[in-house]
Amino acid sequence: MSELVKATAISGFPEWLPNMRLVEEQFIDTIRRQYQLYGFTPIETAAVERLEVLLAKGEMQRQIYTVGKPEEGAERDDDKNALGLHFDLTVPLARYVAQHSEKLMFPFRRYQIQKVWRGERAQRGRYREFYQCDIDIVGRTSLDLIHDAEMPCVINSVFSKLPVPEFRVRVSNRRILSGLIEGSGLAPSQYESVLRAVDKSQHAGLEKTEAELVKEQVDASVIPAILELIQAKTMDAARQIFAKANAPVAGLDELDQVLENAVALGMPEHRLEVDFSIARGLDYYTGTIYETFIEGYEQMGSVCSGGRYDDLTSFFTKQKFPGVGVSIGLSRLLAVALEAGTVTADKHTPTQVLVTAQDRQRFLKEYLGFAKLLREAGIPTEVYHESKGLGQQFGYAATAGVRFAVIAGEQEIADKTVAVKDLSDRSQETIPRSELAGYLLAKLQA
Amino acid sequence: MSELVKATAISGFPEWLPNMRLVEEQFIDTIRRQYQLYGFTPIETAAVERLEVLLAKGEMQRQIYTVGKPEEGAERDDDKNALGLHFDLTVPLARYVAQHSEKLMFPFRRYQIQKVWRGERAQRGRYREFYQCDIDIVGRTSLDLIHDAEMPCVINSVFSKLPVPEFRVRVSNRRILSGLIEGSGLAPSQYESVLRAVDKSQHAGLEKTEAELVKEQVDASVIPAILELIQAKTMDAARQIFAKANAPVAGLDELDQVLENAVALGMPEHRLEVDFSIARGLDYYTGTIYETFIEGYEQMGSVCSGGRYDDLTSFFTKQKFPGVGVSIGLSRLLAVALEAGTVTADKHTPTQVLVTAQDRQRFLKEYLGFAKLLREAGIPTEVYHESKGLGQQFGYAATAGVRFAVIAGEQEIADKTVAVKDLSDRSQETIPRSELAGYLLAKLQA
Missing domain, CATH: 3.30.930.10 (Bira Bifunctional Protein; Domain 2)
Structure with a gap:
C-alpha cells in the first residue's frame, strides 16, 4: 500500500x-x-452557475469559487462556459x-x-x-x-x-x-x-x-x-x-x-x-x-x-x-x-429504542422481530449486535441519547413478555410482548 | 444598462x-x-474535498470537477490544497x-x-x-x-x-x-x-x-x-x-x-x-x-x-x-x-387553502385574519392579493393544485361565517367562522 x-x-x-x-x-x-x-x-x-451569470451584478467582492474540469478542459474553456459555485x-x-x-x-x-x-x-x-x-x-x-x-x-x-x-x-x-x-x-x-x-x-x-x-x-x-x-x-x-x-x-x-x-x-x-x-x-x-x-x-x-x-x-x-x-x-x-444554550446537542442518533441482546445466540430472531414490530409502529429502533454485557449495552444507549432499552431473556421469551427500561429515570416495567409498540408509543408521545 | x-x-x-x-x-x-x-x-x-482525498483510490474515471479561486489563487495553488467537488x-x-x-x-x-x-x-x-x-x-x-x-x-x-x-x-x-x-x-x-x-x-x-x-x-x-x-x-x-x-x-x-x-x-x-x-x-x-x-x-x-x-x-x-x-x-x-406514472406532479405549491379576496378594499384585515388562524392550525395557506375576480381566483387555486378556497363577502362578514369551496368536487359549504380551522383540518385529514 x-x-x-x-x-x-x-x-x-x-x-x-x-x-x-x-x-x-x-x-x-x-x-x-x-x-x-x-x-x-x-x-x-x-x-454551479455560469460565471457570467454570477458576475452579472459585478459581485466580485463575494469571492467566487470557480469550477473546472481537468480532463475535458479544452472543450469548455471559453468564457461563455466557465462555471462557478x-x-x-x-x-x-x-x-x-x-x-x-x-x-x-x-x-x-x-x-x-x-x-x-x-x-x-x-x-x-x-x-x-x-x-x-x-x-x-x-x-x-x-x-x-x-x-x-x-x-x-x-x-x-x-x-x-x-x-x-x-x-x-x-x-x-x-x-x-x-x-x-x-x-x-x-x-x-x-x-x-x-x-x-x-x-x-x-x-x-x-x-x-x-x-x-x-x-x-x-x-x-x-x-x-x-x-x-x-x-x-x-x-x-x-x-x-x-x-x-x-x-x-x-x-x-x-x-x-x-x-x-x-x-x-x-x-x-x-x-x-x-x-x-x-x-x-x-x-x-x-x-x-x-x-x-x-x-x-x-x-x-x-x-x-x-x-x-x-x-x-x-x-x-x-x-x-x-x-x-x-x-x-x-x-x-x-x-x-x-x-x-437554547439547544443541547445531546442526542447522537434518531434512535429512540435500543433492543438489547441478552442471549443473542438463542434469541436473535426474537430480537430482530421486536425491531421489526417497533419500526412498523414508526419508532426509530436499533438492535445491539456487539458481544457485550447488558450493562455496557445500557451504557451505549445512554451515551447515544437513546431513551428506552428493550430487554428479553429466557424468562421473558417463555412468558411472551418484554422488560422496558426507561434510561431517563432508570425505571423498568415488564409488559406483554403484544403491548410493546403501543406502550412505547404512548411513552414517547407523553 | x-x-x-x-x-x-x-x-x-x-x-x-x-x-x-x-x-x-x-x-x-x-x-x-x-x-x-x-x-x-x-x-x-x-x-468540497482536497483533490488528494478524492484521488486516493485513483478514481479518475469519475471525472472530478476541480474548485479554484480566481483571486487568492497564488496562496493555495500547491497540490496539497487543491480542491474538488x-x-x-x-x-x-x-x-x-x-x-x-x-x-x-x-x-x-x-x-x-x-x-x-x-x-x-x-x-x-x-x-x-x-x-x-x-x-x-x-x-x-x-x-x-x-x-x-x-x-x-x-x-x-x-x-x-x-x-x-x-x-x-x-x-x-x-x-x-x-x-x-x-x-x-x-x-x-x-x-x-x-x-x-x-x-x-x-x-x-x-x-x-x-x-x-x-x-x-x-x-x-x-x-x-x-x-x-x-x-x-x-x-x-x-x-x-x-x-x-x-x-x-x-x-x-x-x-x-x-x-x-x-x-x-x-x-x-x-x-x-x-x-x-x-x-x-x-x-x-x-x-x-x-x-x-x-x-x-x-x-x-x-x-x-x-x-x-x-x-x-x-x-x-x-x-x-x-x-x-x-x-x-x-x-x-x-x-x-x-x-x-406512479407520481403525478400536479401540485405547484404546498398551499392547501387559498383565502380569496372578494372585497379587498373593505375586508383585507379579515382575510389576513383567516390566514393567521389557518396557519396557526398548521394548514399551509395563501391569501390572494392580485386584483382579479373570484372566478380567476378559483382558477389560480385549481391550476396551482390548491384544494380549498375560503370566501367571505359582505354577507359572510356580517354573519361571522365563511364559505368554503372544495375545488376537487366544486362543492361549497357555509360555516361559522369559529369552526373554519377545525372544519378544514377534518377535511384535509379525511
Missing part, C-alpha cells in the same frame, strides 16, 4: 458530528415547515425566474434552502461553505405592498418555533432616507455613501457617523436630520423630523402600511421595531428592508435580513419582476443558539 | 420546476424517515470516519443525502449533478454479518413507502465467485476480468460472456461452472454447482445467513432474490453485494446498490473500519417513477 492521505479539515468548510447535524436538520425542518405554512413552494437550483441564492433565483418565467405562477412564492460558497478569509462565525434559507415573493410587472408585510410574520413564525432566545425584527424603508436627501441637491452617487455611513452608525456611534457624512460631502443642511432620524425610535418621531425638514413622506407612508398589515397578519407588536439606522448598504433594495436580531446577541449581527427590490431580473431580461424576500443565515443562527 | 446575460440551462445540471421539486422533497423526506427508523444518524460533509458520498465518509473516529460511536450507522458532481458527458438519465441517498454501517476492527441482513430490509421499507412500482432486491456475495475460481490457478489480477465479464452477462448473453471469459484467459475448467452459476436461480442450484466443482462454499454460507436474517428482520421473501450474475465489478466490495430493480424497468439499471467492504478507510489510516452500505440513486429513481 502506498502512503496514507491525511484526513484533515479544510479551513472554512465546517462539518458537524452527528449530534450537531441532528440539531441542524431539526432547524431546517422547522424553517421549511413554516415557509410552507405561508404557501412558499420549494425550488433548488444547481450549485453560487455565492448566494438570490442571483440563482433571478436567473431561474428569467429562464422559466413562462412556466411559473405569479406572484411566485418560493423557498430555497441550500449551501452557498464564498472564498472569504475564514474567521470565527464566517464560513466558506454555509446554509442559507431564503424566501422571496416575485411579481410579474408589479407586486402589492401587502407582501412586504408578510416577511416579518414569516420570520416571527419561524423563530417562535426554533429553540432560540427572544428576537426582534427591525424594519425600515430605503425611500425614507432618500426622501430626506432628495431635495438637498445630493447627487445620486452620494446616496450610496449616505447608506454606508448609516449602516455603520450603530457600531461607529453618532460622532463618527457625522464625520463620515461630512467626509462624504453630504449637504450640511441634511446632516442633522439624518442624525436625528438614526436615533428616532418611533414613526411619530420620524414624521416630526420630516415635517421640520419639509421632506416627502412616501417612504414613511409605505412603512406605516407595512407595519399595520404585519400586525393584522399576526405579527406581535413587541417583536416589530422601526429602526431607521438599518440601511443594508451593499444590497440592491429599493423599499422595505429587514434585519432580525436575537436579544442579547445583537453584536453577532442580523440572523435574517432582506428587503424589497424593484427589479430582480434586470440583468437577464427586459421584463420587470419586482420582489421582496428575506434570508436566514442558518449557520450564524445555530452559533447563537449554541452560545445561548 | 449593459447587455443582458442569457439565462439558460447548463447541460447535465438538471433543475426542477416547483411541482417536481415538491415530489423530490417528498421522496427525500420518505427516504430519510425510513433511514431514521433503522437508527441511522445524519451527517453531511463539505461539497465530491463525486460520491463514500470517499467523503471514509475521510470523515478516519478524521473523527475518536468522537464517533461504533458501529457507526450514518445516512447522508447530498448532491454529487461528475464531469461525465451528459446523456439521457445521466447527470453531472445529482442526488445520492446513502446509508452505511461502519464497524471498528470488525462488523457482524447481521448488518448485511439489514440492508435489504431498509431498502424494502424505503421503496414500500415511495410511490414507485413493485421492486426486487437482488443479492449475491463476492466470495462466491472467488471461491469458484480459487482452486483453478487463476491469478488474482484475473479476478477483476471475471467480475467484469459477469457484470456484463445480463446484457451480453451467455455466448458473449463465454467468449469474454475465454478472451480473458480464464481457466477453461472453470468457465462452465461460472456460466452455470450465472444462470442459477436458487441457493440449492448454486450448491450443486459448487459440489460438482468441489469449490469452497464460505461465500454461499454467508449469503445463506444474510438471506435468513433479512427475512427474520421483516424482508418479504418475494422481494429478495439471489442473483449470481451481479458482481458490481468496478467497486471495492469484498462480501455481500446488492442491486435493486424496479419491475418492468430493469433496463434502466439498479436504483439502489451497494455492498460489504472489508476496509473503508485504508487510504487514510492503518486502523481497520469494515462496513456495509447501499446508495439510492434518487434522480434515476424519480425518472423511473415518472415514466411509470
Whole structure:
C-alpha cells in the first residue's frame, strides 16, 4: 500500500458530528415547515452557475469559487462556459425566474434552502461553505405592498418555533432616507455613501457617523436630520423630523402600511421595531428592508435580513419582476443558539429504542422481530449486535441519547413478555410482548 | 444598462420546476424517515474535498470537477490544497470516519443525502449533478454479518413507502465467485476480468460472456461452472454447482445467513432474490453485494446498490473500519417513477387553502385574519392579493393544485361565517367562522 492521505479539515468548510447535524436538520425542518405554512413552494437550483451569470451584478467582492474540469478542459474553456459555485441564492433565483418565467405562477412564492460558497478569509462565525434559507415573493410587472408585510410574520413564525432566545425584527424603508436627501441637491452617487455611513452608525456611534457624512460631502443642511432620524425610535418621531425638514413622506407612508398589515397578519407588536439606522448598504433594495436580531446577541449581527427590490431580473431580461424576500443565515443562527444554550446537542442518533441482546445466540430472531414490530409502529429502533454485557449495552444507549432499552431473556421469551427500561429515570416495567409498540408509543408521545 | 446575460440551462445540471421539486422533497423526506427508523444518524460533509482525498483510490474515471479561486489563487495553488467537488458520498465518509473516529460511536450507522458532481458527458438519465441517498454501517476492527441482513430490509421499507412500482432486491456475495475460481490457478489480477465479464452477462448473453471469459484467459475448467452459476436461480442450484466443482462454499454460507436474517428482520421473501450474475465489478466490495430493480424497468439499471467492504478507510489510516452500505440513486429513481406514472406532479405549491379576496378594499384585515388562524392550525395557506375576480381566483387555486378556497363577502362578514369551496368536487359549504380551522383540518385529514 502506498502512503496514507491525511484526513484533515479544510479551513472554512465546517462539518458537524452527528449530534450537531441532528440539531441542524431539526432547524431546517422547522424553517421549511413554516415557509410552507405561508404557501412558499420549494425550488433548488444547481450549485454551479455560469460565471457570467454570477458576475452579472459585478459581485466580485463575494469571492467566487470557480469550477473546472481537468480532463475535458479544452472543450469548455471559453468564457461563455466557465462555471462557478453560487455565492448566494438570490442571483440563482433571478436567473431561474428569467429562464422559466413562462412556466411559473405569479406572484411566485418560493423557498430555497441550500449551501452557498464564498472564498472569504475564514474567521470565527464566517464560513466558506454555509446554509442559507431564503424566501422571496416575485411579481410579474408589479407586486402589492401587502407582501412586504408578510416577511416579518414569516420570520416571527419561524423563530417562535426554533429553540432560540427572544428576537426582534427591525424594519425600515430605503425611500425614507432618500426622501430626506432628495431635495438637498445630493447627487445620486452620494446616496450610496449616505447608506454606508448609516449602516455603520450603530457600531461607529453618532460622532463618527457625522464625520463620515461630512467626509462624504453630504449637504450640511441634511446632516442633522439624518442624525436625528438614526436615533428616532418611533414613526411619530420620524414624521416630526420630516415635517421640520419639509421632506416627502412616501417612504414613511409605505412603512406605516407595512407595519399595520404585519400586525393584522399576526405579527406581535413587541417583536416589530422601526429602526431607521438599518440601511443594508451593499444590497440592491429599493423599499422595505429587514434585519432580525436575537436579544442579547445583537453584536453577532442580523440572523435574517432582506428587503424589497424593484427589479430582480434586470440583468437577464427586459421584463420587470419586482420582489421582496428575506434570508436566514442558518449557520450564524445555530452559533447563537449554541452560545445561548437554547439547544443541547445531546442526542447522537434518531434512535429512540435500543433492543438489547441478552442471549443473542438463542434469541436473535426474537430480537430482530421486536425491531421489526417497533419500526412498523414508526419508532426509530436499533438492535445491539456487539458481544457485550447488558450493562455496557445500557451504557451505549445512554451515551447515544437513546431513551428506552428493550430487554428479553429466557424468562421473558417463555412468558411472551418484554422488560422496558426507561434510561431517563432508570425505571423498568415488564409488559406483554403484544403491548410493546403501543406502550412505547404512548411513552414517547407523553 | 449593459447587455443582458442569457439565462439558460447548463447541460447535465438538471433543475426542477416547483411541482417536481415538491415530489423530490417528498421522496427525500420518505427516504430519510425510513433511514431514521433503522437508527441511522445524519451527517453531511463539505461539497468540497482536497483533490488528494478524492484521488486516493485513483478514481479518475469519475471525472472530478476541480474548485479554484480566481483571486487568492497564488496562496493555495500547491497540490496539497487543491480542491474538488465530491463525486460520491463514500470517499467523503471514509475521510470523515478516519478524521473523527475518536468522537464517533461504533458501529457507526450514518445516512447522508447530498448532491454529487461528475464531469461525465451528459446523456439521457445521466447527470453531472445529482442526488445520492446513502446509508452505511461502519464497524471498528470488525462488523457482524447481521448488518448485511439489514440492508435489504431498509431498502424494502424505503421503496414500500415511495410511490414507485413493485421492486426486487437482488443479492449475491463476492466470495462466491472467488471461491469458484480459487482452486483453478487463476491469478488474482484475473479476478477483476471475471467480475467484469459477469457484470456484463445480463446484457451480453451467455455466448458473449463465454467468449469474454475465454478472451480473458480464464481457466477453461472453470468457465462452465461460472456460466452455470450465472444462470442459477436458487441457493440449492448454486450448491450443486459448487459440489460438482468441489469449490469452497464460505461465500454461499454467508449469503445463506444474510438471506435468513433479512427475512427474520421483516424482508418479504418475494422481494429478495439471489442473483449470481451481479458482481458490481468496478467497486471495492469484498462480501455481500446488492442491486435493486424496479419491475418492468430493469433496463434502466439498479436504483439502489451497494455492498460489504472489508476496509473503508485504508487510504487514510492503518486502523481497520469494515462496513456495509447501499446508495439510492434518487434522480434515476424519480425518472423511473415518472415514466411509470406512479407520481403525478400536479401540485405547484404546498398551499392547501387559498383565502380569496372578494372585497379587498373593505375586508383585507379579515382575510389576513383567516390566514393567521389557518396557519396557526398548521394548514399551509395563501391569501390572494392580485386584483382579479373570484372566478380567476378559483382558477389560480385549481391550476396551482390548491384544494380549498375560503370566501367571505359582505354577507359572510356580517354573519361571522365563511364559505368554503372544495375545488376537487366544486362543492361549497357555509360555516361559522369559529369552526373554519377545525372544519378544514377534518377535511384535509379525511
